[in-house]
Amino acid sequence: MNRRPTLLAALALTAAAALTLSACGSDDDSSTKDKDTIAGADTGGEKSPSPSTSASASAGRPKIELPSDVTYKFEWEKTGDPVKDAVLSDAEQRIKAVDMAIAEQDPLHEAYRFYSEGVAAAGSQKYIQEFVDHEARTTGETRYYNESVVLKDDGTAALLYCEDQSKAFNKFLKTGKTDVTPVTKNAYVIYAGTLRKNKSGVWVTERLTSQRGSAKCQP
Template identity: 85%
Template sequence: MNRRPTFLAAITLTAAAALTLSACGSDDSSENKDNDKIAGADTGGDKSASPSASASASAERPDIKLPSDVTYDFEWKKSGDPDKDAVLNDAEQRIKAVDMAIAEQDALHEAYRFYSEGTAAAGSQSYIQEFIDHKARTTGVTRYYNESLTIKDDGTAALVYCEDQSKAFNKFLETGKTDVTPVTEDSYVVYAGTLRKNKNGVWVTETLNSQRGSAKCQP
């Protein structure tokens, strides 16, 4: 299936994320469309020990290197607000870092742990491990759009955005085969995340929830 293996477990949008989406004007219904787990998503449940963000001890950001067939179209608009633009930049780097970990088949890759903590990091670790177990990675172009960002009084940032996976697929490493599947409404995913700036000035993602087929993201 597009940008996600069929072997991944289902995920639902938590109540907290639903409130975030409502506050941002989402028009998705109360019925969850939760066919698959999404890259880096928080399952909303208890996890085993989360990967620590030890890489955040240094403000020097990791170098993200991806296969040439893994590309992105970020349509996120820069606001001119330094804090908001920094949030968007670090959220973008986290997305790429997860794909880098998948490509390098490393479920504890320091790059995504630099940009995530807590349940967001644990969810990413589980997702990456699924790819490793099935000797697969991502390929194609993924589009990100329709973002909504608020920096709250408590210093956290609430980021909601859409992902278009219609041109992104799974590639199996042993055969080189790409699993090209038809585009459906579930090819479009809405994410709701919470980020906080750490002591090194990096906006790390602490929670991340997703929902497939949301009306908010349909073309």
């Protein structure tokens, strides 16, 4: 199946224990949403893979190191607004941090907890644990696009974006097997998150919901 559980959108396990993967752990609130509506934009053993290192390890931020076969295509454009650009940057780092926790099989990894709090962090922990339980991780390229950031009067930021999982899959650690499956509309996921700037100046994700197969994200 395509990578990344939508724990937000209900992490589905098949009878063969294949994971439906999804870029970031989150809380699922799908019961309150219509089919294509997300409420409010208010997630062989390889313990030491060849790392792909993020350049964001500065000012106390965790260093993001990922297996070389875990790649991204972020089509998020600079907005020209430094606050909105900071929101997008920290959201990107959270996505990568969750994948690093999966690769290192650590549901309590400090990196994703640096970029998330509350129900979003709890959702990520549950999401990562599913991979640990099945001795699996992500592999391939994930694309992010159709982003939108709205700064709210209460100091929060609402982030909406799409994820293309058509080139990303599950990889099982014991066998080294990659579970490549046909691409369906469910490979395209819409996410809605609420972020708030903490005392350290980091835009942490507080809530995250998703919907798999959304018409808004189809190619």
